[in-house]
Amino acid sequence: MKRLTSVFTLLVLMMGLSMNVEAQSWDSGSVNDTSSDYSTSANSSVNQVVLTLSDGVKRYYNTSAVSEIGFADDNKVIVRQQAGDDTYDNQVTGIVFNKADNGQSGTVVNVDGKVKITEAKGWLESAYVKFEPFTGAKTYHVYIKGGNYSDYKIIDKELVRNYGSYGRADVLGLVKGSDYAIKVVPVDEAGKENTAAANEAKGLVVKGYSRQGFAFMNGYAPGAYDNDGTLKANGKVMYVTKNTAAKIETDVVTNSKGSTTKCTGIQTIIDAYQKGYDKTPITFRFIGLVEKDDLDGMSSSEEGLQIKGKNADSELNITIEGVGDDATLRGFGFLVRNAKGVEFRNIGIMRCMDDGISLDTDNSNIWVHHTDQFYGKSGSGDHAKGDGATDVKTNSKYVTVSYNRFWDTGKTNMFGMKKESGPNYISYDHNWFDHSDSRHPRVRTMSVHVWNNYFDNVAKYGVGATTGASVFVENNYFLKTKKPVLSSLQGTDAKGSGTFSGENGGMIKSFGNYFDKTTKNFSYYTQNNPDATTGYDAYETATRDTKVPETEVTKQGGTKYNNFDSDKELMYEYEAVAAEDVPVVVTGFYGAGRLNHGDITYTFKDNVGSDNDDSAYDTTLGALLDNYKSSLVGFFGETGGE
Secondary structure: OHHHHHHHHHHHHHHOOOOOOEEEEOOHHHOOOOOOOOOEOOOOOOOEEEEEEOOOOEEEEEHHHEEEEEEOOOOEEEEEEOOOEEEEEOOEEEEEEEOOOOOOEOEEOOOOOOOOEEEEEEOEOEEEEEEOOOOOOOEEEEEEEEOOEEEEEEOOHHHEEEOOOOEEEEEEOOOOEEEEEEEEEEEOOOOOEOHHHOEEEEEEEEEOOOOOOHHHHHHOOOOOEOOOOOEOOOOEEEEEOOOOOOOOEEEEEOOOOOOEEEEEOHHHHHHHHOOOOOOOOEEEEEOOEEEHHHOOOOOEOOOEEEEEOOOOOEEEEEEEEEOOOOOEEEOOEEEEEOEEEEEEEOOEEEOOOOOOEEEEOOOEEEEEEOOEEOOOOOOOHHHOOOOOOEEEEOOOEEEEEEOOEEEOOOEOOEEOOOOOOOOOEEEEEOOEEEOOOEOOOEEEOOEEEEEOOEEEOOOOOOEEEEOOOEEEEEOOEEEOOOOOEEEOOOHHHHHOOOOOOOOOEOEEEEEOOEEOOOOOOOOOOEOOOOOOOOOOOEEEOOOOOOOOOOOOEOOOOOOEOOOHHHOOOOOOOOOOOOHHHHHHHHOOOOOOOOHHHOOOOOOOOOOOOOHHHHOOOOHHHHHHHHOOOOOOOEEOOOOOOO
């Protein structure tokens, strides 16, 4: 054990972690042998030590809470915390450290007489600074340099916001690079820059969004941005706040002669695009909290804002995005129809009317990513948490749903109805199902690639396949998820009354996934399980490229797997991390949800195994959403606030 102790100490030193951890050997008689589990969930925002057990289970401990890790004898490892000791008897096969990932800060030198920059970081195709109010400043000019800007360029005034005790500026539409600098210059009442008081943050690292999936087939760029992260040629930017949502104006081409109409309000502008004559890329940048009553109108009485093309798959080049880490929409969602080239990014959606984002009917090349999706409008029965979060229906195809965080959502994602003519290809990756209930996704008819997702304490079931769907479930991490995958009326689903209203089965191919088999009531059958007398949940393969044989059909309906994932002409290029790395990647600084994981923090209780307990509506979270208020004061230099 002396060699193991030395390795442990060396790892601590190599990681450079700030922790109070001592590795030592103990006499076995001093150990209180217990089966208690005082570990916590994977959390990339803090330093953690991770124990891998012989059965593949991982145990995470925040190093700030650990006082000692030691070895009682050759077989026992003890993790000592104030909460209690965890003892592992001949179970630990590996010990590693995960260093906190809170992004890389820029270099700032704060001296007297200059603006004090308190925080500066790059993120995904964006960067930001926070700064203290400067005496005598009416407003601030903020400049960006680096990447595609060889010299300092001033950013839009709407990106420089007042939060009372601090100011914040975000810069969007940046190419990836490590040489960015942001300069903050105070401006006095007369509009004169105080250049002597200017300060800058240097060495900001900007990374690119992950553009992997069906939405990007053949190099297509959904939304208003090119695939390098910059705004498309002649692209428009509209800033949407609670005060401007009904007032923003732009000219839109509305007839075949090229004539334009001045349109006022976000829904009115989007409706004008429906005529099909104007394909100018346009991004609507939401700032702060925007509520249903702030809008100029809603063209969908069921969902909220409607984004609709003239005919099936009409190219629109529209992006809906948030600025900073607090862009929040409450009381409405989005209905997308007949649309090609629409993107949603970096927004939070709460208390939507029905679905948060409904891709309903004849859409293609849609990208939904880095959103926080919370409870919808409370209803009766199984709608206590609202209806769906993001649904993909009725001949919507070439869709990528990635890096989203679903907060205790009920019926999370429905993919497919029953009338799709196909093919309908969906990619679904790096999403964080944070104590959500079911439908991750629930798939009918469609072909879906489910990879590198984090199923974190999922209450009812993970992936569900019915009605001839083909679902490739690859390198996902299932933590405390008792029914990770289900096919209608076979395997686990045949053990009870059935989950999917008697629908025919769908085929699931499984490869490289991690299953927490210690979960209470855990159930997962493969074709090789002799206990799977009612059929299997998933056909498990030894390699990702292995095809499911034609002879394999579902128990209910006799449907086959279409092996879409083995079609080299169809499948996109992608890089999947090992399942064991998924929690850290998905919960990391560049992971799922909004920038900085948004401005809402909440700790869920872990699942205990009972559907009634695990899937119950959380009244505390509900109250937090209903009482949420934005801390945004407005824009600097404008007496009318926003």
